[in-house]
Amino acid sequence: MDILWLAILGFLLTGSFILGGYDYGVQLALPFTTREESSRRQALAALGPFFFGNEVWLIGAAGVLFGAFPFLEGTLLSGAYPLIVALLLGLVAGKSAVQLRGRTGGAAGRRVWDVLLTAGGLIPAMALGMLIGLLLTGVPLRGGHSFTLSAGEVLHPFVLLCGLTTVLLFAAHGGAFLALRAVGQVAARGAAFARRAAAWAALAAVVTAAAGLTLGIRPINAVPINAAPAVVAAIALPVLLTGARAALAAARPGLAFAATSAAAGLPVVSTGLANYPYLLVSSVTPGAGLTLAESAADGATLQMLTGFGVVIVPVILGYQFFLWWAFRGRVARPDYF
Amino acid sequence: MPRLPTVGGVELLDLARLQFALTTGVHWLFVILTLGLVPIVAVMHTSAVRARDPDTRAARERMTRFWGQLYVINYALGIATGLVMEFQFGLNWSGLSKFTGNVFGAPLALETLIAFFAESTFLGMWIFGWGRLRPWLHASMIWLVTLTAYASAYWVLVANGFMQAPTGHVIRDGVAYLTDFAALLTNPSALVALGHVIAAALLTGGLFVAGISAHHLLRGRGEFRSPLRKGVLVAAVASLAVYVVGALQYPLLATTQPMKLGMLSGGAGVARAQRAMEAAHGPGDYIPPHWAVWGQYVMLWLGYVLGLIALFAVIIAFRDGLARRRSVAVLVTLLAALPAGEFAGGIAFGEAGPHRLPIYAALALLMGAALIHGGRLTRPLHRVLMVAIPLPFLASVGGWVLRETGRQPWIVYGELTTAQALSPGVGYGAMLTSLLSFALVLGALAVTDWTLIIRYARRGPHAAHLGQPAETRPTF
Numbered sequence: 008m009d010i011l012w013l014a015i016l017g018f019l020l021t022g023s024f025i026l027g028g029y030d031y032g033v034q035l036a037l038p039f040t041t042r043e044e045s046s047r048r049q050a051l052a053a054l055g056p057f058f059f060g061n062e063v064w065l066i067g068a069a070g071v072l073f074g075a076f077p078f079l080e081g082t083l084l085s086g087a088y089p090l091i092v093a094l095l096l097g098l099v100a101g102k103s104a105v106q107l108r109g110r111t112g113g114a115a116g117r118r119v120w121d122v123l124l125t126a127g128g129l130i131p132a133m134a135l136g137m138l139i140g141l142l143l144t145g146v147p148l149r150g151g152h153s154f155t156l157s158a159g160e161v162l163h164p165f166v167l168l169c170g171l172t173t174v175l176l177f178a179a180h181g182g183a184f185l186a187l188r189a190v191g192q193v194a195a196r197g198a199a200f201a202r203r204a205a206a207w208a209a210l211a212a213v214v215t216a217a218a219g220l221t222l223g224i225r226p227i228n229a230v231p232i233n234a235a236p237a238v239v240a241a242i243a244l245p246v247l248l249t250g251a252r253a254a255l256a257a258a259r260p261g262l263a264f265a266a267t268s269a270a271a272g273l274p275v276v277s278t279g280l281a282n283y284p285y286l287l288v289s290s291v292t293p294g295a296g297l298t299l300a301e302s303a304a305d306g307a308t309l310q311m312l313t314g315f316g317v318v319i320v321p322v323i324l325g326y327q328f329f330l331w332w333a334f335r336g337r338v339a340r341p342d343y344f
Numbered sequence: 345m346p347r348l349p350t351v352g353g354v355e356l357l358d359l360a361r362l363q364f365a366l367t368t369g370v371h372w373l374f375v376i377l378t379l380g381l382v383p384i385v386a387v388m389h390t391s392a393v394r395a396r397d398p399d400t401r402a403a404r405e406r407m408t409r410f411w412g413q414l415y416v417i418n419y420a421l422g423i424a425t426g427l428v429m430e431f432q433f434g435l436n437w438s439g440l441s442k443f444t445g446n447v448f449g450a451p452l453a454l455e456t457l458i459a460f461f462a463e464s465t466f467l468g469m470w471i472f473g474w475g476r477l478r479p480w481l482h483a484s485m486i487w488l489v490t491l492t493a494y495a496s497a498y499w500v501l502v503a504n505g506f507m508q509a510p511t512g513h514v515i516r517d518g519v520a521y522l523t524d525f526a527a528l529l530t531n532p533s534a535l536v537a538l539g540h541v542i543a544a545a546l547l548t549g550g551l552f553v554a555g556i557s558a559h560h561l562l563r564g565r566g567e568f569r570s571p572l573r574k575g576v577l578v579a580a581v582a583s584l585a586v587y588v589v590g591a592l593q594y595p596l597l598a599t600t601q602p603m604k605l606g607m608l609s610g611g612a613g614v615a616r617a618q619r620a621m622e623a624a625h626g627p628g629d630y631i632p633p634h635w636a637v638w639g640q641y642v643m644l645w646l647g648y649v650l651g652l653i654a655l656f657a658v659i660i661a662f663r664d665g666l667a668r669r670r671s672v673a674v675l676v677t678l679l680a681a682l683p684a685g686e687f688a689g690g691i692a693f694g695e696a697g698p699h700r701l702p703i704y705a706a707l708a709l710l711m712g713a714a715l716i717h718g719g720r721l722t723r724p725l726h727r728v729l730m731v732a733i734p735l736p737f738l739a740s741v742g743g744w745v746l747r748e749t750g751r752q753p754w755i756v757y758g759e760l761t762t763a764q765a766l767s768p769g770v771g772y773g774a775m776l777t778s779l780l781s782f783a784l785v786l787g788a789l790a791v792t793d794w795t796l797i798i799r800y801a802r803r804g805p806h807a808a809h810l811g812q813p814a815e816t817r818p819t820f
Contacts, residue, residue: 077446078442081433084431308522315458333473343812
């Protein structure tokens with residue numbers, strides 16, 4: 008049963024990286040792809056109806072983390088304190104900016120929202136990427152249920168590189184989304200931006216993988232990483248991003264977006280598999296990490312949750328698919344945002 | 345118990361509690377309006393879709409877009425602050441998940457999956473569905489938003505009810521295990537609070553709609569007559585429900601939290617509860633800070649005043665219709681004076697009860713007078729309704745202060761203290777930094793959001809952006 012809930016958690020997190028990922032990406036791309044107010048409004052209208060459906064995947068993942076993995080939840084969130092606080096502040100600023108920018112009449116007010124909008128894309132992307140990096144390097148768990156990160160652990164080169172790669176990856180993903188859903192100049196600039204960002208992201212992924220190998224991200228006495236998923240991710244990320252570049256050059260934005268989507272979801276899946284059966288690896292004491300069984304809620308709780316889950320998860324997928332289908336197609340003019 | 349870090353007398357625990365109070369408090373101020381406004385918007389949208397006559401339909405749709413936009417602006421901060429809430433327990437109160445994770449996390453997980461997920465998705469479709477979804481399908485989106493918003497409130501209160509009066513579990517080796525989920529779902533401390541909260545939200549939403557309509561009616565915009573009536577009617581009915589359901593919570597406290605009840609009623613109750621706590625949990629100070637009682641004073645007093653305003657507003661707003669049927673008018677006046685008498689008694693004596701009959705007679709006479717001289721009272725009433733808009737928010741915060749501060753030092757009543765639940769790895773500096781950051785960011789955004797609500801409320805329906813470029817044809 009805990010495997011099922013790990014799969015659901017992984018699914019929701021992957022979904023939030025893919026769907027929330029292009030939200031952050033469009034927010035990041037905005038200053039580079041749109042100069043006039045009308046094209047900026049068109050880009051935000053492209054996010055439009057999906058924005059609300061996208062942002063809940065992360066919240067859903069947090070809910071499942073609390074309900075099904077309570078013994079990981081408190082440990083991880085309180086341990087990764089600075090990253091979580093930064094993530095939340097970035098999300099709050101970004102979510103508010105996207106929703107309220109259009110209600111502000113003055114150019115000065117809009118400039119303030121634009122800063123928050125971009126910061127609200129950059130900070131969550133960086134924080135989520137750094138969290139991935141942190142999960143891969145392991146955290147200083149010493150047998151108890153809590154840890155505190157030192158500045159050196161948060162700002163470890165590998166962790167920072169993971170953050171940077173994720174920022175570039177989401178930027179490419181957001182650009183590909185604009186190429187797919189906007190029209191005219193916004194779509195063209197989105198495609199150009201995505202091509203640049205994808206090239207940098209591919210390079211960053213290679214450098215990050217190399218840094219992981221040379222820096223020895225898991226100290227000698229800690230649990231070894233499952234090599235296969237890590238190697239697959241290290242190879243697949245640059246390949247997918249290069250593929251996305253080629254697809255954009257060939258004016259196939261749908262294909263490009265599929266490739267960046269796969270790339271955006273990949274870090275979650277590969278990190279989960281690389282650490283399995285640990286959900287949280289200790290970087291200081293081998294075996295002091297939290298395994299799946301140690302993290303999961305009691306069997307009775309999981310069984311009860313499963314009763315709800317088998318109904319809710321398909322329903323969620325149903326109405327999310329309806330959303331994507333009902334609002335398919337390109338957006339040419341500004342809307343509510 | 346280990347000493348917690350303290351700087352200048354302010355303990356780490358105080359900072360963590362202040363952070364939770366601040367983030368939940370700000371979240372709540374948006375949630376209460378969301379819950380109160382969304383059913384009214386849904387009713388308006390439905391009535392617009394039902395209208396056959398194109399002019400009527402256009403007028404009603406215009407109103408739906410106006411109120412809907414205010415709702416959507418409010419929701420922006422509701423969801424942003426809700427996101428912060430989702431992570432608060434894990435950030436600062438990791439002891440809670442370690443001790444009650446098997447029990448407490450489940451309702452919150454189900455809240456996100458059943459309610460929050462759907463609410464947000466359907467709201468996106470509603471906002472961008474104008475001219476894209478067929479009218480009935482589009483209107484059903486706002487009903488789904490309503491339904492899931494209320495479902496969300498239910499699950500959150502199941503979690504909160506567990507903290508107030510834990511049930512449905514056993515404790516083995518310092519960890520709680522779920523034994524009876526149905527007991528959690530039907531916890532009276534959750535259900536009664538849910539009823540009270542929903543009624544309070546409707547009172548808030550009703551007075552919000554009435555107050556803004558009053559602003560426009562004072563400027564001669566007749567199209568706001570109908571929303572004002574809707575608003576005051578919702579508020580009047582809700583004020584009765586707030587009062588009745590709220591009162592049900594006191595007998596519940598006798599079994600769940602005698603300490604809180606003792607504090608509210610004064611006398612020897614507090615000392616008795618303290619002795620019982622010491623006998624059960626060992627020596628310690630189990631008495632909540634006394635200022636929690638002020639939360640109740642603010643809530644009750646404002647509740648009575650708002651109830652009176654709403655009842656008088658109904659009489660004055662509907663006086664044309666009532667004047668045509670005299671027997672109905674007399675009956676309504678006599679009936680409305682019943683709760684009005686209770687409220688007036690509450691204002692005068694702090695509790696309804698003494699001198700019931702003379703107060704009732706006086707209120708019946710006053711209401712009769714309001715009915716007869718309603719014309720002259722309309723403008724003053726509109727001013728009062730405008731001033732009343734923020735008061736239900738304040739009253740509800742008072743209620744939460746009583747409910748939450750009044751159960752200290754417990755985070756899960758009788759089982760886990762807030763001090764025990766505090767995340768062990770979080771230092772003073774980190775806690776202070778995050779507190780100040782959240783206070784600054786949430787505070788600035790909340791004030792901005794309220795400024796925008798006020799601006800768009802004053803501009804009126806012609807300035808509503810929601811659903812404006814409706815040139816495309818419905819695709820299905």
